[in-house]
Amino acid sequence: MxxxxxxxxxxxxxxxxxxxxxxxxxxxxxxxxxxxxxxxxxxxxxxxxxxxxxxxxxxxxxxxxxxxxxxxxxxxxxxxxxxxxxxxxxxxxxxxxxxxxxxxxxxxxxxxxxxxxxxxxxxxxxxxxxxxxxxxxxxxxxxxxxxxxxxxxxxxxxxxxxxxxxxxxxxxxxxxxxxxxxxxxxxxxxxxxxxxxxxxxxxxxxxxxxxxxxxxxxxxxxxxxxxxxxxxxxxxxxAPAPRGEKVALISTDHPNDVIALDSPQGRDLVNRYASRIERLASDGARVVVLPEKTFLADDDTLPTLTRPLARIARTHRVDVVAGLVRSRGDALYNVALDFPASGGEPVEYTKHHLIPGLEDDLRPGKDLAFAPDTQWGLIICKDLDYPDLVRSYRAAGATALYAPAWDFGDDGWLHSRIAVVRGVENGLAIARVPRAGQVTVSDPSGRIVAEAATTDAEFVTVTTALPAPAAATLYTRLGDWFAWLCxxxxxxTLGAPLLRPRRAGQAARPKRI
Missing domain, CATH: 1.10.1760 (Arp2/3 complex 21 kDa subunit ARPC3)
Known part of the structure; x- marks a missing residue:
């Protein structure tokens, strides 16, 4: 039985x-x-x-x-x-x-x-x-x-x-x-x-x-x-009061691949994104974020992207963040470029943590990056799986993170919630825009302020007020103290029997021979 x-x-x-x-x-x-x-x-x-x-x-x-x-x-x-x-x-x-x-x-x-x-x-x-x-x-x-x-x-x-x-x-x-x-x-x-x-x-x-x-x-x-x-x-x-700045996240799964900027499909995708970004900026968006690895560019083809996005950013006073694979010399990098509202040079962030196997051809970065004149940090997809990196951003003064990403369809909910949890750990607002996943904006307490699936339409746009940050958290200050306590x-717990002294008068058990 x-x-x-x-x-x-x-x-x-x-x-x-x-x-x-x-x-x-x-x-x-x-x-x-x-x-x-x-x-x-x-x-x-x-x-x-x-x-x-x-x-x-x-x-x-x-x-x-x-x-x-x-x-x-x-x-x-x-x-x-x-x-x-x-x-x-x-x-x-x-x-x-x-x-x-x-x-x-x-x-x-x-x-x-x-x-x-x-x-x-x-x-x-x-x-x-x-x-x-x-x-x-x-x-x-x-x-x-x-x-x-x-x-x-x-x-x-x-x-x-x-x-x-x-x-x-x-x-x-x-x-x-x-x-x-x-x-x-x-x-x-x-x-x-x-x-x-x-x-x-x-x-x-x-x-x-x-x-x-x-x-x-x-x-x-x-x-x-x-x-x-x-x-x-x-x-x-x-509930934390919204800051007032409007953030817009825009994504398409069509095509759901990296597109070279020097191809007809690449130039067409730039134009499609640019027209929508301009419309969002005209409606008051302060930041517009695109997904990870949307384009493939080298030094010669990069202006196909930088010229229209820099013009929109400068004209409409909006930061535009775009994800792309950038070829530099004989190396490839997964980067996010922030085109600042001030009209200056783009700020580049390189993904720190690459997916083994799928991204073996890319080289990792090691530096933090912020949109100019703001406390908005840039981060890419898998980097949000690493608590230490997000803690470093908060320690450096970040109040929000903008995260271009690329999911695998069925794992969209899980990856979006991992990002939400990183925000709760450090009192940050997180705006994450993937392809083949869940577009989400969350506040420092983990409330989903706005969300949409990229499968809902050919181009999916989420627009909302950016949540305000919370006070610095205990986890930000002390890190993985609880894991070490465990x-x-x-x-x-397991060693107590070995450490417990033998009772007085207790005879030792005879050893078996």
Whole structure:
């Protein structure tokens, strides 16, 4: 019978992970996904628990394999290592939860799951060339009270909450196990043995300790969740007033490719964009932003783009930001050019973080760039997957970021919400305009001020007042402090048995020969 319970719990967790994560997550399911296997863990043997955890995560993430292999074009060994490696870590985390719970350490058991997963996400963000792209936190990007936690802890605090709630519930609902005097778990004692244990412990009733432990765990983790939600409500008590400057984002998926400026299609696309930019500027737009890698240009063909856009910028007093691939010498760069309203020379920003495989022919940049006479920073697509880069912009005085981008269609929602979360982390307004994705403008609290899908029309335009920045956040000042705190907590939780001094008079166990 236990094998069928294990299969049922694993299947249910896998289904919840499937629908609660990925490119289109159902956010409330994410909170429940680990619960079935965590409830199972103390009810099965030490070998079954990690296997259930492994398959719950591995099967729940199967739908992501085609995206990684076919869309992002990651090598199969990398996909297999990352997907199966994280499944292994989740399985070991379930095993650690079980072991701590059966050893009479319920608070540690409830803590080890969220701490371990935060450490895993943080390690992956440092080890793989994709930044903090992979995190459960983005599933809550539309849940504003929860999302505010990112302004204090980054995505790591949201991940902690998501794993802490099911972990605490599983502890509270655990079977009524009693720790033996030797400290090891065993089968449920008979009533006679329970009475002996209770009397030897000073008369403690057989169910008193589990109940007390459950109350303590519920109180601690309930307080953590209430604190996070209270903080979120406090941050959302008022909406930031718009600055008044109007920003316009304009994109087309036709064509959805890089177009050389010296081709008829390239010159036609310049004219189509220019006429729309001029119309938007005449209607009061202060900034107009185009997508990433719209054009391909070298020093000879670049004037085909710079002449009309610079004229519009100067004549209408509007900053125009355009994304293009620029050839310089024997190197190619993914850049965003800001044509300033003042009529000066364009400001160039070069993308820092290139997509492995898809952008191996490009060279990265390393400098920040601002529109002249403003606090508006320029950034490109994948750069928003890197919290440190956005923190650097805020530390340098940025109040808003303009982000030309290029998505892959089905991942448009996720990429747009990653950008939203970066804004919440640092108190910034984000205006992001992709091809094949979601055009979005968000305020520093993560509210979507304006949004449209690029598939809605041949040319999609989003126009709105630019949201005002918020005060500098704790995350901007302290960075990934919460991830490091989880590293310390995880180390102490798993290492406590090794650090605990032997009780006086406790005989050492004989070694097996």
């Amino acid at each position: 236990k094998i069928w319970k294990a299969i049922a719990a694993t299947t249910l967790s896998a289904a919840l992970f499937h629908f609660g994560t990925g490119l289109h997550p159902i956010g409330w399911l994410t909170w429940l996904a680990p619960l079935p296997v965590l409830l199972l863990a103390p009810r099965v043997d030490a070998g079954t628990a990690p296997i259930a955890g492994f398959f719950a995560w591995a099967v729940g993430q199967v739908a992501m394999w085609p995206y990684f292999l076919d869309v992002v074009e990651m090598p199969l060994p990398v996909v297999a290592a990352s997907q199966l490696g994280t499944a292994l870590i989740f399985g070991l985390t379930v095993a650690a939860f079980r072991a701590l719970l059966l050893r009479g350490r319920p608070l540690s058991a409830a803590t080890v799951v969220p701490a371990a997963w935060v450490v895993t996400e943080y390690a992956v963000s440092l080890a793989l060339p994709h930044g903090a792209w992979w995190s459960l936190a983005y599933t809550q990007a539309d849940v504003l009270p929860v999302l505010q936690t990112a302004s204090a802890t980054g995505v790591w605090g949201i991940t902690f909450l998501l794993m802490a709630v099911p972990s605490a519930i599983a502890v509270v609902l655990r079977p009524g196990l009693i720790r033996s005097r030797a400290g090891g778990p065993g089968p449920s004692p008979t009533p006679h043995v329970r009475g002996v244990i209770a009397r030897s412990a000073g008369g403690e009733a057989s169910g008193a300790r589990p109940r007390a432990d459950g109350v303590r765990v519920a109180a601690v983790f309930g307080a953590v969740v209430l604190l996070a939600l209270g903080y979120g409500g406090w941050r959302l008590r008022t 590293i310390v907590v995880l180390t102490l």
